[in-house]
Amino acid sequence: MANIKEIAKLAGVSVSTVSRVLNNHPYVSEEKRARVLATMKQLKYARNMNAVHLITGRTMNIAIMLPFINHAYFSLLMEGAGQEALAASYRLILCQTGYAQDKEVEVLEMLRNREIDGIIILSSAVTPEQIEAYCPYGPIVCCLDAGERLFSSIYINHAEAFRRAMHYLIDRGHRRIGFTVGRLDSPSTRARKAAYEEVLEEIGEPSREEWILDGCIDLEDGAAIMDRLTEMEERPSALLVTGDHVAAGLIYEAEKRGLSIPRELAVIGFDNQPIGKMLGLTTIDNRLLDMGAEAFKIVYAHIQGERKDPVRKELPFELIERSSV
Amino acid sequence: MANIKEIAKLAGVSVSTVSRVLNNHPYVSEEKRARVLATMKQLKYARNMNAVHLITGRTMNIAIMLPFINHAYFSLLMEGAGQEALAASYRLILCQTGYAQDKEVEVLEMLRNREIDGIIILSSAVTPEQIEAYCPYGPIVCCLDAGERLFSSIYINHAEAFRRAMHYLIDRGHRRIGFTVGRLDSPSTRARKAAYEEVLEEIGEPSREEWILDGCIDLEDGAAIMDRLTEMEERPSALLVTGDHVAAGLIYEAEKRGLSIPRELAVIGFDNQPIGKMLGLTTIDNRLLDMGAEAFKIVYAHIQGERKDPVRKELPFELIERSSV
Incomplete structure (x- = not known):
């Protein structure tokens, strides 16, 4: 690999001229710049960017x-x-x-x-x-x-978004509300759960652990929610589903089994993904x-x-x- | 920022011992290694990985x-x-x-x-x-x-996959076959188009430019295919859809409009994405x-x-x- 001394020698310029060309310095004549660039090309010169990063700190x-x-x-x-x-x-x-x-x-x-x-x-x-x-x-x-x-x-504000979605459901007559999460122990889940319990307390409904469905990450998890709902003695009338893909899986499976959405189960998604738009999913756009x-x-x-x-x-x-x- | 000379001095070891510790060299006593590491921590020493990359070439x-x-x-x-x-x-x-x-x-x-x-x-x-x-x-x-x-x-082999999908359709009685692509000028589109024309020639059908639908990238493009099909004087009876999300958009929109799949339109997708599995989409898994x-x-x-x-x-x-x- 050529170094700048060799380039300078072959181009017939000083080492500092080569350095100025490399750093796009203005004080180099066009003629010299062209000569240096041609020589660099001829010698297949490539800068080692790790060395450049070392000098610039970026x-x-x-x-x-x-x-x-x-x-x-x-x-x-x-x-x-x-x-x-x-x-x-x-x-x-x-x-x-x-x-x-x-x-x-x-x-x-x-x-x-x-x-x-x-x-x-x-x-x-x-x-x-x-x-x-x-x-x-x-x-x-x-x-x-x-x-x-x-x-x-x-x-x-996940807690505020959850409260907003809960009140939207309550305003439409729902009191039996459940929700799905990806990981039970994440900070956003904790914020959502606190908001959930708070709103239920406001309307005098107990918080029901069995209506908090975890491990819901993708489409297939959403479809599998239908089995979990079927096994319940009492089912929620509405679900907040954190992730439009999970909601899409749920809606698609519900339709397949003849469960009417929203009549028998209301669903609010989160994320505003294209799949939710296609399925007519009410959702929280979290930008x-x-x-x-x-x-x-x-x-x-x-x-x-x-x-x-x-x-x-x-x-x-x-x-x-x-x-x- | 401390350098290895300072670390060596403070730890009471040689510079080469510090260097050996940094490079996980085996010939350093545990006692010296511990002393060097403690001193590095004390001096908040951080290696500049750009310098390391410069030396290792990786x-x-x-x-x-x-x-x-x-x-x-x-x-x-x-x-x-x-x-x-x-x-x-x-x-x-x-x-x-x-x-x-x-x-x-x-x-x-x-x-x-x-x-x-x-x-x-x-x-x-x-x-x-x-x-x-x-x-x-x-x-x-x-x-x-x-x-x-x-x-x-x-x-x-995109051409071979296309031929396979075409023959699968032909074996089930289809002769009027169209296909969708993302970009008309991509190398894989060219390979697919050549295979398409080849198979049509084999069965004595003309290639129909109006049945090659481009600009189909996502769910919404898939849903929009229904409008394009509606405007056609004669419609294909089957479509190869390059991308399961595009196929999903098409299937969902078709069902909404009461077009029966596969009776009125057969669809083969590509990619084997979860959404295709959910919708019962026949597809080419391209791994x-x-x-x-x-x-x-x-x-x-x-x-x-x-x-x-x-x-x-x-x-x-x-x-x-x-x-x-």
Whole structure:
């Protein structure tokens, strides 16, 4: 591999002229610039970008930490971040963790080791305190509300969205309400469960553990909800389903079995995915595309030095009325 | 930031001992190793991984070039590659290009600039010749058959899959067959179109340009096919739909309008996505998860020096019979 001394010698210019050409410095004559570029091409010169990163202190890489790649929720968030990254000429490093804490810590360590300029956390199992320990090394943003922290948050208020959906159902005569979640022990599930119990207490209904259905992640889990409903002695008249794909599986299976939606079971989804629109699903739009885009912009503003303090920003959700309630 | 000289001084060991600890060299006593690690912690020492990469010549990063993130086809391929990357402690750099050739060339340049160890191309607009120009700089694999090239390919035979699906329809009495594609000018579309015309010629049917429906990418495009069918003077009795999400949109809209599937319109999908399974869609499983995994393994084997020559590997597809034909 040629180095800049060889290029200088062959092009008949000084080493500092070659350096100026490499760094797009204005004070080089067009004639010399052309000669240097031609020589670089002739010698098949390639810059080692790791060396450039070492000097500039920037990698132009941002890690995106997520448990699973192949899931519509994360795809929308990634798409939002990806569009902004493309515009800013930044690259996203896809760090799939499967919620394994050691893999998540490896991603945080990348920031400490200066392999990346920042981190966007879509969902994780590590604690906010573990994340905070890495804040001195660069900007980190989480796509959920972790409270006042050293890192930034961009989120919708899951508890408020749940309350809104519950009241929408109650206003239409429902009192027996259940809900589905992906993981029982996640922070957003805890927020939703608290809101659920609060609203039920307001209307004098007991909270029914058997109507909280966990492990609902995708279409097939949604279809399987029908079996769980069939086995119940008393069924809820309405379900909040966290994820339009889960809701779609449920609706499709319900129709197949002749259970009328919304007459026998009202359903509200979350995420506003295209499949929900197709099925006439009433849903909470939690602005995933915008959230991904905002997450990138927050990290980027920190890298550019335009921001110093962590951002904590709530995006407004929207209830989209269709025909499933 | 502390350097290894300072660590050596404070820990009371030589610089080469610190270096051995950093590189997990076996010939360091446990006592000295513990002392060095404690001192590193005390001084908040962090390795600059860009410097490490500069020395080792490895970045542990592989770029994944794709046009769109938020699409079920690419999600499955990414998931397959992501699982293997996780197991190998490699990271995937997500390079969303929107089929813009200048963005695709930027990704190829990353290989030349040694920012990555290899590239997995899921789909691209650049020519095979453009890709070949970067093969001297590291391993590249494409998820389509580009012929005998300097880079590797992992693929299913799209033409053969199309012929198989056509014959399946013909065996069940269909002669008026149409098909949908995403982009008319892609290499896989050209292969499919050639197979389509070939099979029609075999059975003495003319190829009908108006039955080749392009711009069909997602659920909503699938639903919109119904309008296009309604406007036709003569309609095909069967459609090959490249993408189960497109087929799902079509089936759902057809049912809504009272068009009986398969009696009035037979449909074969491609990809074997969960939504197709739910809808009873007959489909060609083109092994996307395996293809993503194999793509990673090929690049990885080259990086590890276990392979020298480019690989050209065809994965067998499978026709999955359900109830839409």
